[in-house]
Amino acid sequence: MERIKTDLGVIGAGSGGLSVAAGAVQMGARVVLIEGGEMGGDCLNHGCVPSKSLIAAARAAHAVGAGAPFGVTAPGGAVMDFAATKDHVAGVIAAIAPHDSEERFAGLGVKVIRDWARFTGPRTVVAGNFEIRARRFVIATGSRPVAPPVPGLDAVPYLTNETIFALRKRPDHLIVLGGGPVGLEMAQAHRRLGSMVSVIEAERALGREDPELAAIVLEKLRAEGVTIHEGTALEGLRGTAGAIEAELDTGAVLHGSHLLVAAGRKPNVERLDLDRAGIRHDDSGITVDAGLRTSNRRVYALGDVAGRGQFTHLAGYQAGVVLRSALFGLPARVREGHIPRVTFCDPELAHVGLSEPEARARHGDAALTVLRIPYTESDRARAEGHGNGLVKVMVVRGRPVGAAIAGPQAGELIATWALAISAGLKMSAIAATVLPYPTLNELNKRAASAYFSPKLFDNPVVKRVVRTVQRVLP
Incomplete structure (x- = not known):
């Protein structure tokens, strides 16, 4: 096993980890970046980039039939080529990927290790055939979709944000479990691309947002044909690929071709062996203080895994706080009241x-x-x-x-x-x-x-x- 000593070990090559690694190496620190999955993390591969690319395609489709108030009509309507739409999504990811690539970071002077990391002690991590000993570690492993405890969910095929963008054939009827930003963004996009769409939300759709403003968004989605079942629990699921049945607590049964689960996320901590490094954590993520330090003072955590919000721009901001502390030893604390958020519906x-x-x-x-x-x-x-x-x-x-x-x-x-x-x-x-x-x-x-x-x-x-x-x- 090869042993490496470094100033900073960064675990996770999503937006937060990449920001830390790029900033630290360019300011003179020795940096090891460890990633067992895809460079760029969820944002590039399964989140912000593909979703906004799909939304842009859906907006173009919608515009074809939305010109009547301006005296512009298209009698034939939009011609949908779902596979070509997905080619657009893949093309955008491919165009951005070099910025997040292993080659770019190696060129900056970062030692990149493509394997899964686990702590073996307070100051050591093993990844593949490497043992890394660092002055400071930064955990930026992100989060992943969570499957809610719905009877029958484990027996039916379902999609998440990690798999839906790989579809090449348009869903006939997409059932969306979850009325938050991800669920509603995908609901409207697929409706505009020609799918029937039904959303199931146990509480209030866009429940975190101002009800007066959320109502404006929900009214538009419903006007476009998205069916939204608010305050409705999902009692059970059954069926096979292409024929999913969702039984609601109202007694109604929805018949769909595809099921998208967008009902929450969980932090990626299972592989890390955090207990061996003395790092406290719970279901919401790794416990950090106002400076993003964990219970192990040599280890920081940021982004989704730190449990303080799930936004790419938040992870980027937190990266700056960590760099100030880890590189310069200066006091640094996160603020949260100035962090914006956007739901990208129309x-x-x-x-x-x-x-x-x-x-x-x-x-x-x-x-x-x-x-x-x-x-x-x-x-x-x-x-x-x-x-x-x-x-x-x-x-x-x-x-x-x-x-x-x-x-x-x-x-x-x-x-x-x-x-x-x-x-x-x-x-x-x-x-x-x-x-x-x-x-x-x-x-x-x-x-x-x-x-x-x-x-x-x-x-x-x-x-x-x-x-x-x-x-x-x-």
């Missing part, structure tokens, strides 16, 4: 900071101002036929503490509020920004301006001052 649903209920609970009704700007106040939105959307901003003492947007390009528009909350900007900074006309981003400025409108236009003191000044001006 319309999109984006959020950052506190929701309205959270803001009321933390700051009280008296201190909180809630601003609501409908998309109809945007000339650009009207020109493009996007009347159904809403920007909601929570403000306390002149600073935004949360924002949520449902509507076209919400994922882009939320950037204004993510910056404002991260940097502690006041609403006045946004209100004073000059934006090009006509753009959707004017909605954010309208929200900021709406905060000051009562203070300026409904203020008797201001009116008296203006009248007085007008009398004395030459």
